[in-house]
Amino acid sequence: AQSVAQPEDQVNVAEGNPLTVKCTYSVSGNPYLFWYVQYPNRGLQFLLKYITGDNLVKGSYGFEAEFNKSQTSFHLKKPSALVSDSALYFCAVREMSNQGGKLIFGQGTELSVKP
Amino acid sequence: DGGITQSPKYLFRKEGQNVTLSCEQNLNHDAMYWYRQDPGQGLRLIYYSQIVNDFQKGDIAEGYSVSREKKESFPLTVTSAQKNPTAFYLCASSFPQGTGGSYNQPQHFGDGTRLSIL
Numbered sequence: 168a169q170s171v172a173q174p175e176d177q178v179n180v181a182e183g184n185p186l187t188v189k190c191t192y193s194v195s196g197n198p199y200l201f202w203y204v205q206y207p208n209r210g211l212q213f214l215l216k217y218i219t220g221d222n223l224v225k226g227s228y229g230f231e232a233e234f235n236k237s238q239t240s241f242h243l244k245k246p247s248a249l250v251s252d253s254a255l256y257f258c259a260v261r262e263m264s265n266q267g268g269k270l271i272f273g274q275g276t277e278l279s280v281k282p
Numbered sequence: 283d284g285g286i287t288q289s290p291k292y293l294f295r296k297e298g299q300n301v302t303l304s305c306e307q308n309l310n311h312d313a314m315y316w317y318r319q320d321p322g323q324g325l326r327l328i329y330y331s332q333i334v335n336d337f338q339k340g341d342i343a344e345g346y347s348v349s350r351e352k353k354e355s356f357p358l359t360v361t362s363a364q365k366n367p368t369a370f371y372l373c374a375s376s377f378p379q380g381t382g383g384s385y386n387q388p389q390h391f392g393d394g395t396r397l398s399i400l
Binding site for chain 2: 176199201203208209210211212213216218257268269270272273274275
């Protein structure tokens with residue numbers, strides 16, 4: 168069965184510094200990986216996805232993610248953090264089964280960017 | 283603008299009462315999903331529908347029911363059998379996944395309904 172783990176409940180970064188939000192996955196076959204962001208009392212917004220191809224995926228709002236097959240990781244990165252990046256971030260993997268291609272989510276990582 | 287509309291934003295349920303959460307999309311998506319979000323637990327799938335007049339149970343369907351009479355609409359009913367309904371409920375939609383579709387399509391989410399018990 169597919170699964171995804173986000174090992175950090177919270178990440179604290181100073182504005183202007185690079186940020187990394189970690190994600191590891193377990194899949195059988197090729198992984199379909201996604202990152203979403205959630206602001207308070209809002210739905211999830213799609214940031215980026217990895218399907219195949221380049222290991223560095225670029226997404227919305229200056230975010231990118233690095234796919235590493237040997238380490239089964241898909242870490243979210245941004246070179247220079249903004250206070251407005253503070254939010255809850257979810258990594259997800261596509262369930263390759265009859266369950267409608269459902270997404271399996273990590274438990275989320277709270278990112279806090281301080282001025 | 284296309285999107286997903288969930289209503290109401292806040293909902294309160296009395297003991298023994300069924301409540302219905304609305305989800306409407308104008309993205310022309312065939313697939314729709316309901317998730318439950320609890321603090322520290324990520325999102326868990328309640329029900330999903332790949333096409334009109336068809337829906338399937340997800341991981342935590344007990345105490346919930348859905349219908350899919352129109353492509354645009356996928357309402358969720360939280361029944362009195364759901365003993366712990368307090369949560370944030372999120373509706374999502376996408377193009378079809380899996381056979382006949384593509385696994386690389388992201389899901390688009392509404393802004394959620396927060397359900398509490400009175």
